[in-house]
Amino acid sequence: MANTSEYNESLRQRGDLTIWVSDDVARKWSSPRRNTRGGQARYTDLAIEFCLTLRVVFRLPLRQTQGFMRSIVKLMGLDLVVPDYSTLSRRGKGLKIAENRRTSDEPITLIVDSTGLKMHGGYDWCTEKHGEKKRRKSWRKLHIGFDPDTGEIVGSELTTEHVGDETTLPDLLANIDVEVSQFLADGAYDGQSVVDCLVDKFRPEIEIIVPPPKNAIHGANSQRNQHIDAIAEHGRMKWQAKAGYNQKSQIEAQIGRWKRVIGDGLQLRGFDTQTVEAQIASKALNRMTALGRATYERVF
Known part of the structure; x- marks a missing residue:
C-alpha cells in the first residue's frame, strides 16, 4: 500500500462524530413554516436523514438513535429538539434522500x-x-x-x-x-x-x-x-x-x-422504509470512501 498513514487516518475518521455532524446542522434542522392548510412538519427531511444515517452507520435501534442524537446535541451545545423514535419511523417511510453532486462530468x-x-x-x-x-x-x-x-x-x-x-x-x-x-x-x-x-x-x-x-x-x-x-x-x-x-x-x-x-x-421491516435504509447506507459508504481510499503500487 502506497498511502498507509493517510488510509489509516481515513479509517479513524469514519468513527469521528465531527465527520458526520456538520457545522450547519442547526440551520437546516427545523422545517420552515408552511403557508397552506394542513399539519406543520417540525423537522426537515435532512434532519430525519441525519438521524437515520447515524442509525445505519452505528447500527442502532430507533430508540437508541434518539438517545444518541440527544447526547450529540447536548455536547454541541445546540438548542434543538431531537425527533422521537416514532417520528423517525414514520418520516423514514418514503423519505427523499438528498443527493451529493459529482465534481466531474466525465463518462x-x-x-x-x-x-x-x-x-x-x-x-x-x-x-x-x-x-x-x-x-x-x-x-x-x-x-x-x-x-x-x-x-x-x-x-x-x-x-x-x-x-x-x-x-x-x-x-x-x-x-x-x-x-x-x-x-x-x-x-x-x-x-x-x-x-x-x-x-x-x-x-x-x-x-x-x-x-x-x-x-x-x-x-x-x-x-x-x-x-x-x-x-x-x-x-x-x-x-x-x-x-x-x-x-x-x-x-x-x-x-x-x-x-x-x-x-x-x-433492520427495518416495511419495504418502503427498507428502501430508504438501503439508500442511506449507500450514501454513508460513499462518505467513507470520500475520506480516503487505499492506493497500491506494483512492486517488481
Whole structure:
C-alpha cells in the first residue's frame, strides 16, 4: 500500500462524530413554516436523514438513535429538539434522500451486480419451544451500480427476492445521473433488452462487456458477436483479461464491504422504509470512501 498513514487516518475518521455532524446542522434542522392548510412538519427531511444515517452507520435501534442524537446535541451545545423514535419511523417511510453532486462530468465505467440482504424475522428457539411451523426465510435483493475509478456507489435499487437483475436494470439506471461509456456485468444481464435499455439511457456507442453463455450463437448485436468469437479463439480467461471483465471483482469487494460495515441484513421491516435504509447506507459508504481510499503500487 502506497498511502498507509493517510488510509489509516481515513479509517479513524469514519468513527469521528465531527465527520458526520456538520457545522450547519442547526440551520437546516427545523422545517420552515408552511403557508397552506394542513399539519406543520417540525423537522426537515435532512434532519430525519441525519438521524437515520447515524442509525445505519452505528447500527442502532430507533430508540437508541434518539438517545444518541440527544447526547450529540447536548455536547454541541445546540438548542434543538431531537425527533422521537416514532417520528423517525414514520418520516423514514418514503423519505427523499438528498443527493451529493459529482465534481466531474466525465463518462464512467459502470459495474452492476446484486446481492441478498436478510430481513428481520422470528427465532428458531421460539419455533422449537412452541411447535410452530417454521417460517420461510425472506430476503431483499440489493442491486448496485459501482464506479471503479472513484469507488462510489452511483446507484442502488432494493427489490424483493424474486425480481431478476435484467428486470431491475431500468429502475437502477434511472437513479444514475452521469454519462456511462462502459457497462460491465455478469451473464445474468446477457439479453437484448439490456442492450436496448443501455442505448436508450446513454449512447449507442456504449461498450457493453457481458460474458455470453457457453452455447451462445451470433445474433443482431455486433459487440456480443465479437465477444463470442474472441472466447472461441482465445478462451474465456484471456477474453476476460483483454476485455476488462476482471474489473467485476471490484464490485464484489464492494458488496463484501457493505456487509462488513453496514451488515448483511435490514433492520427495518416495511419495504418502503427498507428502501430508504438501503439508500442511506449507500450514501454513508460513499462518505467513507470520500475520506480516503487505499492506493497500491506494483512492486517488481
